Amino acid sequence: MPNLKRALGCLLATCVVLLTWAVSPAYAFDNxxxxxxxxxxxxxxxxxxxxxxxxxxxxxxxxxxxxxxxxxxxxxxxxxxxxxxxxxxxxxxxxxxxxxxxxxxxxxxxxxxxxxxxxxxxxxxxxxxxxxxxxxxxxxxxxxxxxxxxxxxxxxxxxxQGGCQVVPGLPREQWILTLITSALGGIVCGFAAQPRDGKVFAWQWALIFSPLWGILFIAFGIGPVVTRTSDWLPLARNILAFAIGALAAYLTPIINHSASDAT
Missing domain, CATH: 3.10.310.50 (Diaminopimelate Epimerase; Chain A, domain 1)
Structure with a gap:
């Protein structure tokens, strides 16, 4: 019985060694x-x-x-x-x-x-x-x-060119992200500037929310573009996205008010 256990133990150890050798890559740290x-x-x-x-x-x-x-x-x-x-x-x-x-x-x-x-x-x-x-x-x-x-x-x-702080070039996926953040920044700015208290443009509220829409638009929307490419087209598109988002958010209550008056 002890001999059988010893034989089984040796067989198991051999199988483990063979399996380990079979699946391990031939990797040398200094060859x-x-x-x-x-x-x-x-x-x-x-x-x-x-x-x-x-x-x-x-x-x-x-x-x-x-x-x-x-x-x-x-x-x-x-x-x-x-x-x-x-x-x-x-x-x-x-x-x-x-x-x-x-x-x-x-x-x-x-x-x-x-x-x-x-x-x-x-x-x-x-x-x-x-x-x-x-x-x-x-x-x-x-x-x-x-x-x-x-x-x-x-x-x-x-x-x-003597060094870079960021990787040159603007991948499409990264530009789409900057476009989205630019539009979000415009929406925040337009929402904050909606007419309040008889004022056509609530610049005080727009100023209060400027850290938020400024980060979205300038830091995340414009910064990655101007530091990675000299192409003006993605920059122009991001600025346009900001303007459209701001205008849409700003005009939303005016349009809704006009629609309710018409009904």
């Missing part, structure tokens, strides 16, 4: 054997980029380093990674940015940023960059390759 034999700014272990994309990207990264002195390096991985060995391979320093693309996490992109680069682009920039291009919806609609290429394009643009 220089995965590094290429030649110097290259891209290590595409996950085969995310096509050969043409990789060649064009290598040329862009080399040109950027020659012009600005900043290094951009790309590592894609899935079940294999060289880990910390890339630091010595690429001689990463304070003027380096390492993009790590790994589809096993909730967000495809990760960034290892040098201190000198943080002086040009703060941590909030990298959080926004990761959120915009690395989220699962963007990757699903555009592909992992475009997630990498477009995020690097934003970084290159900012390094060439």
């Amino acid at each position: 220089p054997e995965l590094l290429p034999d030649v110097e290259t700014p891209i290590i595409d272990l996950a085969d995310t980029l096509t050969s043409i994309q990789e060649q064009q990207l290598i040329a862009n990264l080399d040109q950027l380093e020659a012009e600005t002195g900043y290094k951009l390096r790309v590592l894609t991985q899935f079940d294999r990674t060289p880990g910390r060995a890339v630091k010595e391979f690429w001689h990463l320093d304070d003027k380096s940015v390492l993009l790590i693309a790994d589809s096993r996490g909730g967000n495809l992109l990760g960034f290892n940023v040098g201190d000198a680069v943080y002086n040009l682009m703060p941590r909030t920039f990298w959080i926004e960059l990761q959120t915009r291009y690395g989220n699962q919806f963007f990757v699903r609609d555009n592909g992992e390759d475009q997630s990498i290429l477009q995020s690097l394009e934003s970084v290159e643009t900012c390094l060439r």
